[in-house]
Amino acid sequence: MSDYVTRKQDGYYQLELIVQGAHCGGCRSRIERGIGELVGVSQVRMNLSTLRLVTTWTGEVLTAGDITTKLSQLGFGSAPYQVLTAQTQSEAELKTLLRAMAVAGFAAMNVMLLSIAVWSGGSEMSASTHSLLHWVSALIALPTVAYSGRTFFSSAWQALKNRQTNMDVPISLALILACALSLYETIQSNPETYFDAAVMLLFLLLIGRFLDAKLRLRTGDAARRLAALQITSATRILKNGSIETVPASSIHPDDTLLIPAGQRIPVDGIIIKGVSDVDVQIVTGETSPKSFGVGGRLYSGTTNLTAPLTLKAVAASSDSFLSEITMLVEAGEQSKSKFVRIADRAARAYVPVVHTIALATFIGWLWAGGDLRVAALNAIAVLIITCPCALGLAVPAVQIVAAGKLFKHGVLIKSGNALERLAKTKSVIFDKTGTLTTGQFTLLNFDEIQPQAIKTAAALAHHSNHPLARALHGYKSDLILTDVEEKPGLGLSGFLKDKPVLFGSADFTTATYVDGAASTAWLKIADDDPILFTFADQLREDAQQAVEDLIALSLRLEMLSGDRNEVVKQAASDLGISQWRGEVTPRQKMNLIHQRWAENYYPLMVGDGINDAPALAAANASASLTGASDISRSASDIILQGDRLSGLPIAINIARQAQSRVIENLTLAVLYNLLAIPLAVFGFVNPLIAALAMSGSSLLVTLNALRISRS
CATH class of the missing domain: 3.40.1110.10 (Calcium-transporting ATPase, cytoplasmic domain N)
Structure with a gap:
């Protein structure tokens, strides 16, 4: 595994793994928290869409084996990350869920038919016929739960085996208890069983799990397609003039590479010999090739079209442009916003709280009436109806949909909380040269x-x-x-x-x-x-339209520039920006950002140069163009692909929609639990009704999140 550790230019080490068995925000939080506790770890990021775990650390004390061992202790498998492996694993998971869902759905249909026969038969049905139908239901339900419930059982067992808990533990417990109680009722020839509730609960849970996996797979396609562009070999020229074919991952800065016509550029580099046309659409969005000669800088992912080039590598594959863009796409689905932190804390508290309520319900009903069967039924109903799927999906579902829609519009978002900050924006401050203008x-x-x-x-x-x-x-x-x-x-x-x-x-x-x-x-x-x-x-072609769209969103616009006042005034006048200042220094830009903060304008800074980096870092939210300096891109929350400003108002609009959907989802999840828990505790719902209510709440928040993609 140590062969897959990458030594970064800044002295850090990095390991990329594909995680096996992670399927929800709670899993991701547990993984990030657990790996983050290891000595030397500076950053850990888990992406649910691509199942990619990126760990960065300093020092030589920590090894790749320590990380994989910790993952195993947390209940997850791992392997070196490869795009095709990740794609295959995600598709295999989807097929497994689909088969399990089909079996559970078929079984639920048949068990429900048998249950209807029992309910409608009433006193006209003989006791032996009644018992026979229950046994037939058991013969259908028990193998179905054993087969289709493996997703939940294996996850719960891995967690418990490593002295951990997750949301699948109470789900598994509810399924097992419902089947066990129903089997006991059947053996005792009692009139009521809940095989239908167990199978229906399993079917509805699998629907939610399948839709979530499908959504993650679809959203992860963008990152996988970008990462797939990095799967390439390169021809390296050795000092003695001989050549060798090597994987792109083994290229180091200062290596000399031969790039034949038709080959994709594997890493960022500078041309030291040759002239050729290059397809740069992935970087600039331009469909027409551009000509490059000696001294020209090429970025990974672009394609050499017409003639051989000799390139000097200036970055390793993991530090190159395409890798950075891939990371930005993946990071857009990650989130540590206020709402995610609330949901994470609620999910962590869920297992002990729900188990306590279920146990208290069981003891309370025993104390009140002494009926073991009724006490067990109500405790099981509590376990089922309080499943936190709706709460767990409330924020991630919105962020996944929003990140996917932003990517389609050419906007790369670097973190989940950037959406939250963009939604609060009340003013936009533009740099001029290279941002509103082309700089040419x-x-x-x-x-x-x-x-x-x-x-x-x-x-x-x-x-x-x-x-x-x-x-x-x-x-x-x-x-x-x-x-x-x-x-x-x-x-x-x-x-x-x-x-x-x-x-x-x-x-x-x-x-x-x-x-x-x-x-x-x-x-x-x-x-x-x-x-x-x-x-x-x-001026950029879309600058005028972008300004008009931002004004339509009721935002205050300003232009700051180090250029002469006369030039800045003319550009501001042409664009219809009434607030402007010229001849400002980087410190003055940053001071004005702080002033807007004090006025509660929650400023969004848009810049491209190194001199804009302090203001970008100080702003509530920040944006840079793809062609901006590396420092500016690093300081920004969103990257506008193709150097198009038109993505900015779209990003703010989608962020506002996402904020509304998150608040609605959290409200729905909280209201559901406030209503559902008392009903289950006091015996007003049976396990079947609890299963329907729980799944309905999960479906509701998912559909609410999908409204973003249709708007």
């Missing part, structure tokens, strides 16, 4: 400049990666300049046939400063008058 400048006054001047400026600009210089990279020039030098903060200088040439700021070229919203640069050739070049940063 275009020349505005092309028609006012002589062609020779354009060629001269372009020849100089080709020697620089400054944003204004890049705006001229598309202009061809056959001029040859010598002694070209870039002076940071000023511009470029060189010689054209012994004539000095300058291109840059007004101070650098001795030009007169021009005030205005456009960005400017000047070209000066020898002693000629400086020539003005004006540039503009283009």
